[in-house]
Structure formats: structure tokens, C-alpha cells
Amino acid sequence: MANASTARKTERPQGDIQFVDLAAQRARIGKAMDDAVLHAIHDGKYILGPQVTQIEKDLSAFCGAKHVITCANGTESLGLFLMAKGVRPGDTIFVPAFTFVATAEVVAWLGATAYFVDIDPDTFNICPNSLAAAIEEAKTKGMKPCGIIAVDLFGLPADYPAIEKIAKDHGMWVMSDAAQGFGGSINGKKIGTFGDVTSTSFFPAKPLGCYGDGGALMTDDDAMADLLRSLRFHGKGEDKYDNVRIGMNSRLDTVQAAILIEKLKIFGEELDERQKVADRYTAALSDIVKTPKLPSGYTSAWAQYTLTLPEGANRDAIIAACKAEGVPTMVYYPIPLSKQKGYAHYPSVSTGVPVSEDLAQRVLSLPMHPYLDNATQDYIIDVVRSALQK
Numbered sequence: 001m002a003n004a005s006t007a008r009k010t011e012r013p014q015g016d017i018q019f020v021d022l023a024a025q026r027a028r029i030g031k032a033m034d035d036a037v038l039h040a041i042h043d044g045k046y047i048l049g050p051q052v053t054q055i056e057k058d059l060s061a062f063c064g065a066k067h068v069i070t071c072a073n074g075t076e077s078l079g080l081f082l083m084a085k086g087v088r089p090g091d092t093i094f095v096p097a098f099t100f101v102a103t104a105e106v107v108a109w110l111g112a113t114a115y116f117v118d119i120d121p122d123t124f125n126i127c128p129n130s131l132a133a134a135i136e137e138a139k140t141k142g143m144k145p146c147g148i149i150a151v152d153l154f155g156l157p158a159d160y161p162a163i164e165k166i167a168k169d170h171g172m173w174v175m176s177d178a179a180q181g182f183g184g185s186i187n188g189k190k191i192g193t194f195g196d197v198t199s200t201s202f203f204p205a206k207p208l209g210c211y212g213d214g215g216a217l218m219t220d221d222d223a224m225a226d227l228l229r230s231l232r233f234h235g236k237g238e239d240k241y242d243n244v245r246i247g248m249n250s251r252l253d254t255v256q257a258a259i260l261i262e263k264l265k266i267f268g269e270e271l272d273e274r275q276k277v278a279d280r281y282t283a284a285l286s287d288i289v290k291t292p293k294l295p296s297g298y299t300s301a302w303a304q305y306t307l308t309l310p311e312g313a314n315r316d317a318i319i320a321a322c323k324a325e326g327v328p329t330m331v332y333y334p335i336p337l338s339k340q341k342g343y344a345h346y347p348s349v350s351t352g353v354p355v356s357e358d359l360a361q362r363v364l365s366l367p368m369h370p371y372l373d374n375a376t377q378d379y380i381i382d383v384v385r386s387a388l389q390k
Ligand SMILES: *Cc1c(COP(=O)(O)O)cnc(C)c1O
Pocket: 073, 074, 075, 076, 099, 100, 102, 103, 151, 177, 179, 180, 200, 201, 202, 203, 213, 214, 215
């Protein structure tokens, strides 16, 4: 009997297949980045140097937000906004149950209550109906709903038009957790301009990553921007030894800013390449498995390309079959936050979060980056198809 690999039409590429290929990006712009890093080091302005001011301007020009305030990482960008809003014990903040832990972690930092909401099965993002129900019932229970953190999971913008309307009806704020979504848009309006504030991460594997930790906040609100700049720098007032409020130390390194300046120059092209990779996966796989779909008017930053396996599929066996053929896959995320040990004591909407619980069992992300060549992708598709059909 012919085994799977001899039946295959494609050949295994030489070298390891990368889930995210940062080396390929370095091969393209490594020299420019090295020069920029050395320049920053020779320049000696290591904390909030001119490159930090420059990348804040460049990011603002890219996404259309009036102010960009960089900070140390994506998690702290979320936390800084909650600090700016004066979030405290007794406040209730609505978050999707299916996301990276940081979205709820920052709520816990401030002693507030995270309230888990279910997601939409087609977008993986917070479900507006579940959100509206959760807010109503929290009010009935005498809780104090004050804000919503929407996440652009896997790079797809959340349903901001619906979420902003719900927030307005209840006098609540909206933070866009765009750690994965920066680069996406809805009807031409870019991520960075939805809600009251947007936060993002420059963790290396994010669509726009640096070479360490980094993050940023975006807003059109002048007073909020000033407050965030103060909070990221020990609550500074007129100067750094004038401390007018309790803040923290959360700044983007000058060296990381220098790297981001170079990477942002090619980010638009990289987003186009990610879209092409996504289109090729969808064309080759949608007949046998549920592939991600963009709602009309939406563009995604394609942080991940995530399949929804059929009910009852043996995901572990599929992962193992791919791995045996050299194809790396990832499960984002295996456990919804509502079931995580550290978070299980927080409330969920009374109808539960069944979609989050179900999808945690069925999602599977494939290699996704702008430098995935056609031959390698064809091989991945071949391996995934046969793993799914076993
Ligand atoms: C990565 C991520 C964060 C946190 O970013 P860090 O820079 O790693 O702190 C927050 N939210 C989401 C949805 C993320 O994917």
C-alpha cells in the first residue's frame, strides 16, 4: 500500500518549516535594521530617544489615530488604559472568554471583576448578543458595568459597529485589544481608530513585532493621551521628578523603536502577502474543513490562520500526523479563560460560553507569515489534507 508521503503530489521542502518565519524577514531588511540598531546604540538616547517619537508618529500616520503612546508591552498597554480610567474593585469589565490571558489579567490587576462573554462561531470574536445580555444581567445583579475589552482574535477586527453601539447605550467605554489585529480594517477605517482607545503588542510573533517586548496605545482623545504618557512614566507631571499621580515604568526601548521604524516600512506589503497566503489556504482547504471567513468590508492582519475542525475530530492525531511530516501547527487557545484555574472564579454570562468551550477543542492554526512560498504552502496543504482525511 502506498503510504501517505508517496501518495503526495508535493515534495517536502528542505529545512524546517517555520510557523512564523522571522529569519525570512531578516533576510529582506536585516541590514537596514542592524544599521538602525547600531545608530540608536551610538546615539546613546536609550530611554524615550528620538526613534520612540518617530515610531509614534509613523504609527499614527499608518492607522489614522491622532495619538500613539508606546509602552513596554501589550499587556501593560491594556493595563495603562484601565489605570487611566481609574478602574477599581467593584467595577465590572466585559471580556471574551476565548482570548489570550492578558485581556482578563489586567482587569484582575486592578481588583475589578472580569465578566466572560461568549464569542461568535464564525469570527472567533466577542458576540454582540452575548455581550448585551451579559451587561443587562450584571446590572440586574447590582454590579457596576463600566467597560468592554474587545479582541481582534487571529487578526480579524471585532464587530466594533455593534460593540460601540452597545457601549454607548450603557454609557460604557470600549478598549480595542488589537495585539493581533493591528493592520486590519473595517470599511477602510483602520484598527487603532475604534473604541475609546486601542492597545497593541509588538511581541516578536505578532503581525508587527519588534525584537523583544513592546506595545502601544492609540487614541484621538488629547487628555487621555496626556494621561497615558504620564502613567507610563511614573505619573510624571511637568517633568519626571514632578509626580502628580501613581504611575508605572512602561516605556518602549529606543532600540526596539528603531527596529519597528524599519519594519513598519514594509508592514503594508506584508499584510498583502498574508492575505495571499490566507486566500491560498482557503481555496485549497475549504472543501474539507471550516476555514476562516472575512465579513464583508473587513480586512484581517492574519495574525493566525485558524481552522475549525469538524465535531468529534481527533485534533491530537491531526497535530501528530502534521508534525510527523514536518508541518508545525498550534492550538490557540486550548482552554477558555472561564475554565482557567486563575480565572474560573469570575462570572460568565448566564447562558454560558458554549461556543468558546467548543472552539477551544476544535481550533487548529497553520503556519502563517508573509514569507511562506507557494511550494512550501502546497506541501503544508497536502499534509494537512491527508491528516484531515485519515
Ligand atoms: C499578545 C497578546 C497580548 C499581550 O501582549 P504582550 O506584548 O505579550 O504583553 C494581549 N492580548 C492579546 C489578544 C494578545 O494576543
